[in-house]
Amino acid sequence: MNSFLDDCAADILRKYDNNDAVCVVFPNKRTMLHFRKSYARIKNEVSFSGHLYPIDKVFNQFLPSVKADDLTLLFKLYDAFRQVFAHEGMKNAGIAADFDAFYDSGRKILSDFNEIDNYLVDINQLCRNFADLSEIDAFYAPSMAQEVIEIIRQFWANFSQQRLSNEKARYLELWTGLPKVYQIFRQSLTEAHVCYTGMKNRAICDLIDQKGLDTKYATYIFVGFNVLNKCERKIFRYLYNAKKARFYWDADDYYISDKVQEAGLFMRRLIDEFPDELHGKRPPNLIVGNPKQVEYIGVPLEVGQAKCVHDIITQLSKLPDYNETRTAVVLGDEHLLFPVLNSLPACVERVNVTMGYPFVETPVYSFLLNCLQLRRNYRANRTGGDYYYNDVLAVINHPLVVNIPEFCSKQIEARIREERLIRVNADLIGSYGNLLSIIFCSQENEKQPADIIQTFLTILSELYFAKNPEPTETPKLENEFIFNAYTSLKSLYNNVLTLPQDISPDLVASIVKEHLVGIKVPFESDDDNGIQLTGMMETRNLDFDNVIMIGMNEGVFPKRSENNSFVTEGMRLAFDMPVVKYKDAVFGYFFYRLLQRAKNVKV
Structure with missing residues (x-):
């Protein structure tokens, strides 16, 4: 059976071949790369004669702009927040007192502002303060349904003066002050000629209302999208009404026709609003219509699941039509990557890993975490500073470094125990070698936040060369982990250099840790050969x-959802912003679309 992208490529080739005025738009680069291969197979040519772009590149053509990094955005947001709340007597003055206190709340506000813009919400309506509940009907009635107004009324009923605790009073002050913060924040970004994603998308929608978009191509073909925010839908609608947009939806009648199926929550509306080029408003019936073997297997423990993959692949490999390239092992839990890799049977000739592995699962992360803990318990003194002995032992005995000769782990540990040291002088440990002198340095030399990050960059650089004294043609996996940590922290270092320097060392350590937690080691490839070992999100549009x-x-797939936001679920529902159940719908879609063209499914 042809894949979804094969069908799209064949239809686009038939309708738009050799048309330089056509732009094919994709939700991500991976889908774009596989479409290019499908096109090449069908036409026996290397590349598509039109233009292929991921959606962010197309939006940048409509409105060229520079996206600021998160730290820059947080500092500008902090400045705006202080202008509104850093006044004596205000209940949120404590949060506005310094950047450390603001940091966690600032991340929530930044995320909320991004969604407010992406979903075209009027923040003045969202955060309007009502002294009297009777005002709510008069204000919202012209534009909102009665059931939505009731949700808003329930929200404000929680803030009656009779039940206004200190916590609620602080939240109410923050809530009603957000529109002013939003206005000041966006103005400062405009003056700096930078933006965040939602701000840019909303600006494109404003252009549509004012004068329309300057479109570079006669036809935009959107392939493989499944959930759109309001800004994206408005832009798609503008192009569709101008007869400049065509759509290819990867959907199935099984979950589109059944209104109860959460997998079709978003796609039903999109297909109705923007008919599919291949199937109109009625997608094909692939899940039920195509014969397939589906088996659910109960296996105890995570390791048992990985070992079960060995047996399943062994069985599948004996089928007469078995094709290794047309086989995918999809991980609902990305932590299972290495157990699965270590469990693959000998019959597997090639493996193509196309997912990011969480850096927190690597030995490099735990080593750096030990270094952060070491620094947290550092104590300055007249002899150059000292460290707590347990922290020292955790670093020098870490599996990543314990066998490096320069670390002298056994000698240092023997001396600590022999002399019964509780606090270990930094110079004493540093005397054993260059790498140790960097890790156990005197922190008084770190005058600025960027200096702390530079110390970690130097540690990673020296660690790499200590573990690789001789050049090798076969790269070690640990080297990949070190390299990814280095490049990520280098980016953070460059960002911190441009920011105000009033950040405490503790907050810098927290930012470094948060940055490391967010790293995904990119085991990515556009190679089609071999078994595909991938995450659920990476299967998008692939068959x-x-x-x-x-x-x-x-609880593992999908992961438990948390509403890490100042906007409550009720208010999100009232103003058509994303709610927790939307995440389940997205993952439900990814699950069912994998079944559409499959022959053998093991869960």
Whole structure:
């Protein structure tokens, strides 16, 4: 059976071949790369004669702009927040007192502002203060349904003066002050000629209202999208009404026709609003219409699931039509990557890993975490500073470094125990070698936040060369982990250099840790050969004959959702912003679309 992208490529080739005025738009680069391969197979040519772009590149053509990094955005948001709340007697003055106190709340506000813009919410309506609940009907009635107004009324009923605790009073002050913060914040970004994603998308929508978009191509073909925010829908609608947009939806009648199926929550509306080029408003019936073998297997423990993959692939490999390239092992839990890799049977000739591995699962992360803990308990003194002995032992005995000769782990540990040291002088440990002198340095030399990050960059650089004294043609996996940590922290270092320097060392340490937690080691490839070992999100728009899904337990796939926002679920529902159940719908879609063209499915 042809894949979704094969069908799209064939239809686009038939309708738009050799048309330089056509732009094909994709939700991500991976889908774009696989479309290019489908096109090349069908036409026996290397590349598509039109133009292929991920959606962010197309939006940048409509409105060229520079996206600021998160730290820059947080500092500008902090300046705006202080202008509104840093006044004596205000209940949120404590948060506005310094950047450390503001940091966690600032991240929430920044995320909320991004969604407010992406979903075209009027923040003045969202955060309007009502002294009397009777005002709510008069204010919202002209534009909102009665059931939505009731949700808003319930929200404000929680803030009656009779039940206004200190916590609620602080939240109410923050809530009603957000429109002013939003206005000042966006103005400062405009003056600096930078933006965040939602701000840019909303600006494109404003252009539509004012004068329309300057479109570079006669036709925009959107392939493989499944959930759009309001800004994206408005832009798509503008192009569609101008007869400049065509759409290819990867959907199935099984979950589109059944209104109860959460997998079709977003796609039903999109297909109705923007008919599909291949199937109009009625997608094909692939899940039920195509014969397939589906088996659910109960396996105890995560390691058991990984070992089960061995047996399943061995069985599948004996089928007469088995194709390794058309086989995917999909991980609902990304932590299972290495257990699965270590469990693959000998019959597997090639493996193509196309997912990011969480850096927090690597030995490099735990080593750096030990270094952060070491620094946290540092104590300055007249002899150059000292460290707590348990922290010292955790660093020098870490599996990543314990076998490096320069670390002298046994000698240092023997001396600590022999002399019964509780606090270990930094110079004493540093005397054993260059790398140790960097890790156990005197922190008084770090005058600025960027100096702390520079110390970690130097540690990673020296660690790499200590573990690789001789050049090798076969790169070690640990080297990949070190390299990814270095490049990520280097980016953070460059960002911090441009920011105000009034950040405490503790906050810098927290930012470094948060940055490391967010790293995904990119085991990515556009190679089609071999078994595809991938995450659920990476399967978007791709089809396989044999699908093995593991780590699909409740609470693991999808992960438990948290509403880390100042906008309550009720108000989100009232103003048509994303709610927690939307995440389940997105993952439900990814699950069912994998079944559409598969022949053998093991869960």
